[in-house]
Amino acid sequence: MVVNMIFSLLYRGLIVLLLIYFLKFFRNGYIARRRVKSLAAQGIPIATYSLFFGHLGIFGDFRQAHPPDVNIHVFHTWLAKTYQKYFPGLEKIPPVVYLDLWPLGPSFALVYDATAIPQFTQAKVLPKFNGSVDFMEPLTSNLDIVTTEGALWKTWRSRFNPGFGSRNIIALLPELIEEVSVFAHVLKGLTGKDHGWGPVFQLKEKASNLTFDIICRMTLDMQFHQQTSKTDIPLKKAYLDQLSLMSLQNNSARGILERKMPWHRTIINRNNRLMHNLIKPFIDAKLQSDGSDTTSQAKTVVELAIRHIDKSDSPKSSFKPTADSQFINILISNIKAFMFAGQDTTTSTICFMFKFLQDNPECLARLRAEHDEVLGVNPEDASKALIANPHLLYNLPYTLGVAKETLRLCPLAAPAKEPPSADFCLTVPSSPIRYPLEGFAPWIAMGGIQRSPDYWERPTEFLPERWVASEGDPLYPRKDAWMPFSIGPRNCIGIELALAELRLVCVFVARTFDIGEAWEDWDKKQ
Structure with a gap:
């Protein structure tokens, strides 16, 4: 009798919980749909809606x-083409496009007007x-400067800024040249006999190692020599495994279930523990040196x-490494964030860059001519010239x-x-409409924007000369419409490093090799 009563109560409780869940579910759906209808009632253009x-x-x-693995950010370009x-009936895509993705995702406001971006990245910096x-x-x-907010972000951003500044990039140029030279040497090993075409390979893999x-x-x-290693070193293997889990977790369909599995967090913790143990000894060495080597101009980010360290912080001695040091944990978290923010993006940009140069041989010829003029006609002399005069x-x-x-064509x-x-509303010069953002994440x-004819002459063409055009030239770029590193105080900290890497790769590769896309050969190889 008592058992039956318990089961009856549990059954009723389950029914009540399910009822509450479904009521909340449909309430959220009603709010999402009503919000879009309210926008339409204000005269704001709304995309075809169900x-x-x-x-x-x-x-x-x-x-x-x-294809299934398309970068989600391609959606912005695709929508601008198919708007x-x-x-229907509009001559151009609206400056703000509202998307209601309930119940599979949040609602977004895609901002296609460059003048509106500073309103939520500079005038008011949204989280x-x-x-x-x-x-x-x-x-x-979430101990990194990519995701933190407020005082913690401000403190650590100010600490890391000097390491990513142009002055320090120049000081570390010999180290960067050494790594890019290894990259060029790896590519040389993949060329064919008598300067002919070598076997097909994945450029992204080699660029990723670089x-x-x-x-x-x-x-x-940290010198791990990933470029010359036949397999992924333990740090990179753990990092890539973590990225795979993050991508799976981010999948709206599978992620909810995957996060509930007990092994999911176990593997995440294992990877983080491995990366922590591999990185921490390098931090320990730097902390123990106490920054006393002031004779060397070159300094790492850490x-x-x-x-x-800000004057308001505790004395440096309080940050001596311990097993549970929050200071060390934050450093390691940011190093992993720098790997994420700078590694894959620059890798893909290198691949896109050589694809564009392949498709535009006149640009490749002009690039090579500039290197001959500034660095000397012998490509092998480029390293000596740059080390002797880094400002070249x-x-x-x-x-x-x-x-x-x-970066403009492929952000x-x-x-x-x-x-x-x-x-909070966005305004644009070309429209009297105020665009509310309540309930919509501005994206x-x-x-x-970077392919819009509103901001760019011949917007879909690869024209590096637009960046050397004089003011008044139709090709002269609008500064507010180029933002691959974002804008405002929360912009990417690695701008100078990324651009230095890309320039160095051009210098050490463009005059020595021809790189061609070979999908048919790759498909045959598979």
């Missing part, structure tokens, strides 16, 4: 038009989008972070233009922010 599916159909069309299907914060948590425990070695060298002078790297305007134009990140309060439509 009462039951919201704007999920648009994402379905995008997925059907692209007439979803905004990082929670989805991005959750994505980084398995790697950094950028991994560089970020390790820059942050803590060394300068230790040296530039900054005397290659067309080379910088190749890098910037690649690899597009920050989103948390939805602001009810009274910079980077690919759309």
